[in-house]
Amino acid sequence: MKTLFVSYRVTDLDRSLGFYTALGYAELGRVEPGDGARLVILKFPEEPAASLELVHRPGEPPVDVGSGFDHLAIQVERLAVTLETLTEAGLDPEPLEYPGGPQGPKTSWLTDPDGYRIELVEWPSGHADSITAADFA
Template sequence: MKTLFVSYRVTELNRSLGFYTALGHVELGRVEVGDGARLVVLRFPGEPSASLELVHRPGNGPVDVGSGFDHLAIQVEALATTLKTLTEAGLGPEPLQYPGGSHGPKTSWLTDPDGYRIELVQWPSGHPDGITAADFT
């Protein structure tokens, strides 16, 4: 098995598309599902497949993230550069953090227009992509 993508229901599709394209996603495709509802599938450049699906169902009213979702984590190559780009795009990322100490990963947080939290992670040099079993030994 393999995780395909995360799906978020969004209140205003164009506002959310603006946010996620400023974050770096590009549109892979759209599906009209009727009654004004649509799905927009996104990926990061250089990735062959989807990583995020935005679900817009205007008839269901505004999104209430509440406490049912915690966050999405996204790996970045150079967090300082990413934060500069996101700040220039008006996305308002939070300050750089070192949750594992000075030799651990660098992180920052931002919140999308519907309140979904996103953790940006830069692994230390030599760390494999993603979290592996070695991170728990």
Template sequence: MKTLFVSYRVTDLARSLAFYTALGYTELGRVELDGGARLVLLNFPDEPAASLELVHRPAAGPVDVGSGFDHLAIQVATLATTLDTLTEAGLRPEPLQHPGGPQGPKTSWLTDPDGYRIELVEWPPGHPDGITAADFA
């Protein structure tokens, strides 16, 4: 088994698409559903498949993100460069942090238009992509 993608319900599809494309996602395709609902599948250019789905259900009303969801983590190559790019695109990432100390990962946070939190992570040199069992040894 493997995780296919994360799915977020969004209040304003155009606003959310503008945010996520500024973050670097590209649109793979859309599915039109009954009642004006839509699914939009996104990925980063170097990903072979969808990694994020935006679900717009206008009849369901505004999104409430305070119901248990915490955050989405996204790996970046060079966090400082990514923060500059996002700031130039009009997004407001938080300052770079070193939560594991100076030799650990670099992180920053930003929040999408509906309030979903996103953690941007740059791993230290030599660290594998993602968190593995070795991180807990």
């Protein structure tokens, strides 16, 4: 088994697409299952397949992310450059942090238009590409 993608229900599809496109996602495809609902499948250009789905159902109440969801983590190559790019695109990333100390990962946080939190992570040099069992040894 493997995880295919994460799906977010969004209040305003165009506003959310603008945000996630500025973050670096590209649209892979769309599905309109009926009743005005629209699903947009996204991926980062370097990814081989979909990683995020935005779901818009206009007849439902506004999104409430305070009911159990915590955050989405996204790995970046150079966080300082990413933060500059996001700021220039009109997004508002939080300041750079070092949660594991100066030799650990660099992180920053961002919040999408519906309140979903996104953690941007740059691994230290020599770290595996993602979190592995070695991180807990």
